Amino acid sequence: MNNTILVYATRWGATTETAKEIIRTIKERFEIDIDLVNLKDKRTKNPNITPYDNVILGVSVAKFRWAKEGKRFLKDNREKLNGKKLFVFVSSGGAGDAYKANDMEKYEHLQKKWIDNTLKKYNLKFTSRKALGGRYVGNFADRGDNRDWGVIRNWAEEIGTIISSGN
Template identity: 30%
Template sequence: MNETLIVYGTRYGATPEACAVIQKILEKDYKIQVEIWDLENYRACPDLEEFDNIILASGIENGKWTKNSEKFLTKDLTGKKVAVFISSSFAGEKELYNHAFKNFLEDVISEYSEVNFVAKAAFGGRVPKKKLPKIASQALLTRLPEFQIDNRDWDKIKEWAHEIGKIFTAD
C-alpha cells in the first residue's frame, strides 16, 4: 500500500489548485493512490490509518494558517511521512520568500517535533481584488481582474511534487 492523503485549508482557492497538480503528478508518474480532502469539513476527515503519506497544505492570510490546517497537526501522525506546504503571496515574491518560509512555515511546524516532516515548501498565492484597500475607487476595482495578485510558480509546484513522489516511493 502506498496511499497518500492530501489535506488542505484554503483562503482564496490557490491551495486546492496546487494540490490538484501535485495529485496528478503523484498518480501518473509515481503510481501513488491519492485522495484530496478539504479541511473545511474537518470532522469528516478520512481515517489516517489508511494512508502511508500525508501532504498538509494551508493558505496563509495575515501570516496565519487556516484554523483547521494547523489543528490537523495535532492528529496522531505517527509512522506517516508528512510533506507540508503553504500558499502565500509573500512566498511568491523573491525578496519575501525567506521571510514567508521561516515565519509562516518553519516556525509553525517546529512546534510539532513528533511529526516526521519529509518535505516542506512555500509557494506563491493569490489575493482577490476584494481584499485591496477600501480607498481603491469602485471604477478602478471594476477594471481589475478577479485576482489582483497571482504569483504562483507552477514549475516550482511540479518540481516539488516530483521531489515528494521520490520520497514517498523510496523504501
C-alpha cells in the same frame, strides 16, 4: 487502498488548485493515486489518517495566519503524524512575491516563518516542505496570482520520488 493522503485548508480556493496539480503530477509521473481531503468540509474535517504512510498538508496563509483547520489538523493528529512521512506546503502570496522578485533571503525567512516554526510548535518534523505562492483576491486582487507552476510540479516530483521509494 492508497497510502498517501493530501489534506488541505483553503480560504479562497488557490490551495485546492495547487493540491490538485500536485496530485495530477504525481499520478502522471509515478502512477500513484492520492486521496484528497478538504479540512473545511464538515463531512471530512476529521479524516482518519491511520491507514496512510504519507501525509501531504496544504494550508492557506492570509491575514498573517494559517487557515485554522490546518493547525487543528496538526494538533489532533500530532501523535499519529510522528510515525509517517509529512510533506507540508503553504499558499502564501507573500512568499510567492519574494520568490518572483528573486529575494531568496526573504523567501527563506517566510518559508521558515510559515512552515518550520509552525511545525515546531507541534513538535513535528517534515520530510519536505515548500512555500508555493498564491492567488490574491478581493481588495488585493491586483497583486494577482504569483504561483510558479514549474516549482509546484518539481516539488510534486520530489514527493513522488520519496514516496515511490517507500523508505
